[in-house]
Amino acid sequence: MSASAPWIWAVGFENTFIAQTARGERVLDEYEITQHYRFWREDxxxxxxxxxxxxxxxxxxxxxxxESGVYDWEWTDEVMAYFAEHRDLKPIIDLMHYGTPLWMDREFMNAAYPEYVARYATAFAQRYSSIVAYYTPLNEPFINSEWCGWSGTWPPYLKGHDGFVSIMNQLCKGIIRTVTGIREIQPDSTMIHVEAAKKFVAADESLIEETKLWNEIRYVMWELVQGNVEGDHPLRNWLIRNGVSEADLSWYLEHAIELDVVGINFYPQFSVNAIDKEVVRQQKIPQPVHGGKQDLVEIVRDINGKYGKPVFITETSYWGSEEERIAWLEDVIDAGRQLTSEGIELAGITWFPFLDMVDWPYRTNGLPFRDNVATFGLYTLEEQPDGTLARRKNAVCDRFEQEVQGRSKI
Incomplete structure (x- = not known):
């Protein structure tokens, strides 16, 4: 495309932080494991x-x-000072990208979680509002609710649909409290509400109706925070059946927020999922089937049509060889061209993660770093004899730069 391409190019660092180890797990802090705390400036x-x-x-x-209400900004101050110095790189701050502080009993199910997360978010905004204009209140509520509330993999280790809904309810209230708190400090801040881009397909014709329901459930965060679940809304009965109360729904109506930008995270290997009989009868988590460029286009088109808001592809990449990643980057570029040619406001495209990352099973599998590396990045992490993780620019980054450089800076 020409230098006047209408979307922003962005990247991101994987930043999952699951610090609890009560069941003998390892801390999953991607910044620590990938040595970003050490090499953040160079990164x-x-x-x-x-x-x-x-x-x-x-x-x-x-x-x-x-500690509750006690803040340590030492490291964050340095990073934010960097962004203040280099205004050509604008941060979208992920206030919540999985994980709660260690002092918070029951993690997301702590009754005060929505107030605690809003308190932290507003403290951040008070300190850095002159530097930061863009926020994600909470990354991927669907996946967060799945891992913490459906599969029981992450704390507080709930299981089933009611666990999923219980976590989602808490997260959505926290999102609203966060947005409300930040807006009191920064009325002109922009919220990018990021969710996993899900598309569900029926394993056979008998499951078409159930699949339609799941293709509504994928919107649950956006629907709740906007106060849309009322009357004969297609999610109302499902939410109530799984533990959301009438008082909860009334709360959302009273405290509803408007979306600024809709963020979607799409991975061709994970974002399209099959609804089969085990999903329906045993509440199994839908398993991924391989998706592609047209699935991404369809999801962006649907969400833009549903909400009428700019759409930011806030994560996309491919776990595989450099050749496979380059092929997916070409598909993403083509998807962006197709969407903008249709008149859809595509705010940006994000390659995520910028560096290779550690796959989440690292937390429990006991295997060393080299056996947990997920090769998504524009830079490859190479473990040195002394344990240092060297960053090697790879061919995917070369192609990314070729596409990005020369565009107008937004």
């Missing part, structure tokens, strides 16, 4: 060299607030 310099003009950047809440 951000590499991002700027690509020509990307925005970056999704997570804050480790569990480190920032080590």
């Amino acid at each position: 951000l310099e590499r991002v700027r060299q690509t020509g990307a003009t925005m970056i999704r950047y997570g804050i480790p809440w569990y480190k920032v607030e080590p």
Whole structure:
């Protein structure tokens, strides 16, 4: 495309922070494992060299607030000062990208969680509002609810649809409290509400109706925070059946917020899922089937049509060889062209993660770093004899830079 391409190119660092180890797990802190705390300045310099003009950047809440109401901004101050100095790279701050502080009993199911997360978010905004204009209140509520409330993999280890809904209810209230708190400090801030881009397909014709329901459930966060679930809304009965009360729904109506930008995270290997009989009868988590460019186009088109808001592809990449990643990047570029040619306001496209990351099973499998590396990145992590993780620019980054550089900086 020409230098006047209508969307922003962004990147992001994987920033999952699951610090609880009560069941003998390892801490899953992606910044620690990938040595980003150590090399953050060099990593951000590499991002700027690509020509990307925005970056999704997570804050480790569990480190920032080590005790309730007590904040340690030392490391964050340095990083935010970097962004203040280099205004060509605008951060979208991931206030919540999985995980709660260690002091919070029952994690997301703590009755005061919505107030606690809003307190932390407003403390951040009070400190950095002169630097940060863009926020994600909470990344991927669907996946968060799935891992914490459906599969029981992450704390508080709930299971089933009612666990999923219980976590989702807490997260959505926290999102609203967060947005409300930040807006009191920064009325002109922009909220990018990021969710996993799900598309459900029926395993056979007998499951078409159930699949229609799941293709409504994928919107549940956006529907709740906007106060849309009332009357004969297709999610109302399902939510009530799984533990949401009439009082909860009334609360959402009273405290509803408007969306600024809709963020979607799409991975061709994970974002399209099959509804089969085990999903319906045993509440199994739908398993992924391989998706592609047209699935991404369809999801963006549907969400833009549903909400009438700009859509930001806030995560996309491919776990595989450099050749496979380059092929997917070409597909994403083509998808962006197709969407903008249809008149859809595509705010941006984000390659995520910028560096290779550690796959989440690292938390429990006991295997070393080299056996947990997920090869998504524009930079490859290479473990040195002394344990240092060297960053090697790869061919995917070369192609990314070729596409991005020369575009107007937004």
